[in-house]
Amino acid sequence: MKHFLQFNDLDAEEHAHLFERARVVKARFKNYEKYQPLADRTLAMIFEKASTRTRVSFEAGMYQLGGSVVHLTSEGSQLGRAEPIEDTARVISRMCDLVMIRTFEHAKLERFAAHSRVPVINGLTNEYHPCQILADVFTFIEHRGSIAGKVVAWVGDGNNMANTWLQAAETLGFTVHVSTPEGYQVQPDVAGVRDAGCWKVFDHPMDACRGAHLVTTDVWTSMGYEAENEERRKAFVDWCVDEDMMALAQPDALFMHCLPAHRGEEVTAEVIDGPQSVVWDEAENRMHVQKALMEYLLLGRVE
Numbered sequence: 001m002k003h004f005l006q007f008n009d010l011d012a013e014e015h016a017h018l019f020e021r022a023r024v025v026k027a028r029f030k031n032y033e034k035y036q037p038l039a040d041r042t043l044a045m046i047f048e049k050a051s052t053r054t055r056v057s058f059e060a061g062m063y064q065l066g067g068s069v070v071h072l073t074s075e076g077s078q079l080g081r082a083e084p085i086e087d088t089a090r091v092i093s094r095m096c097d098l099v100m101i102r103t104f105e106h107a108k109l110e111r112f113a114a115h116s117r118v119p120v121i122n123g124l125t126n127e128y129h130p131c132q133i134l135a136d137v138f139t140f141i142e143h144r145g146s147i148a149g150k151v152v153a154w155v156g157d158g159n160n161m162a163n164t165w166l167q168a169a170e171t172l173g174f175t176v177h178v179s180t181p182e183g184y185q186v187q188p189d190v191a192g193v194r195d196a197g198c199w200k201v202f203d204h205p206m207d208a209c210r211g212a213h214l215v216t217t218d219v220w221t222s223m224g225y226e227a228e229n230e231e232r233r234k235a236f237v238d239w240c241v242d243e244d245m246m247a248l249a250q251p252d253a254l255f256m257h258c259l260p261a262h263r264g265e266e267v268t269a270e271v272i273d274g275p276q277s278v279v280w281d282e283a284e285n286r287m288h289v290q291k292a293l294m295e296y297l298l299l300g301r302v303e
């Protein structure tokens with residue numbers, strides 16, 4: 001049994017398989033072809049933080065595959081009344097075939113997985129967001145072909161998205177140019193990458209963007225860090241992806257953002273709504289890659 005808690009839980013070959021399956025299931029979806037290999041399977045989704053894309057993509061995706069979903073929140077379940085996560089895992093995994101969790105500390109997700117009889121998927125933790133990076137890399141491949149050897153510029157917080165980009169770079173063989181404000185750097189031990197060659201740090205965001213094939217950013221304040229909002233607004237003021245930054249990247253560079261976005265903060269409206277932005281394809285692709293992931297975790301390699 002495999003879980004998908006971090007991007008590097010799967011190797012390059014397994015990721016290549018997922019990207020190929022995502023292409024196939026996406027084409028079937030676009031052609032209104034029924035594909036229901038997960039009939040009678042149930043996905044439990046536990047949300048301890050807000051969500052639009054993750055909720056809709058998993059829920060719609062599971063129904064399209066013929067299965068059903070159960071949606072839980074901490075407030076609406078016994079998790080919010082201090083039932084141990086281990087007990088919750090034991091119970092849910094006796095009734096459902098697959099579990100997706102969005103929570104705070106990654107350690108909590110690991111505790112759930114350690115007591116689960118069924119595969120567990122990370123729907124975002126404070127430290128990682130592997131489903132999003134699956135969608136981002138798939139979107140890059142759709143638009144530009146292989147990401148191996150390419151340069152991705154990360155402009156902004158050294159957060160869950162940044163950590164996961166580093167893992168993807170190490171696993172798939174590309175480089176991340178990282179620029180964060182002082183005090184918000186990526187911590188390599190948290191990112192969990194061993195190959196120092198897969199990322200490079202730049203003090204100035206302009207320098208990180210130079211020559212990049214993809215420029216990407218995220219909110220200045222992630223969920224769970226709202227108390228730092230004011231402090232962060234000051235620290236991040238120069239980490240706004242604008243047309244000057246995009247002009248330093250490759251002429252055909254793409255722009256991505258996991259969304260939700262704040263125009264005028266981490267990105268200008270001209271960039272996110274401009275011709276290089278692929279954020280809507282990126283959001284849609286969450287559903288296609290996660291359908292491929294659920295198929296893989298439950299049925300193994302389907303050709």
Ligand code: CP
Binds near residue numbers: 050258
């Ligand atoms: N990108 C992403 O995970 O969006 P949601 O928070 O809306 O799920």
Ligand code: NVA
Binds near residue numbers: 124159160161223
């Ligand atoms: N880094 C953001 C991503 C939201 C999808 C957060 O954790 O809130």
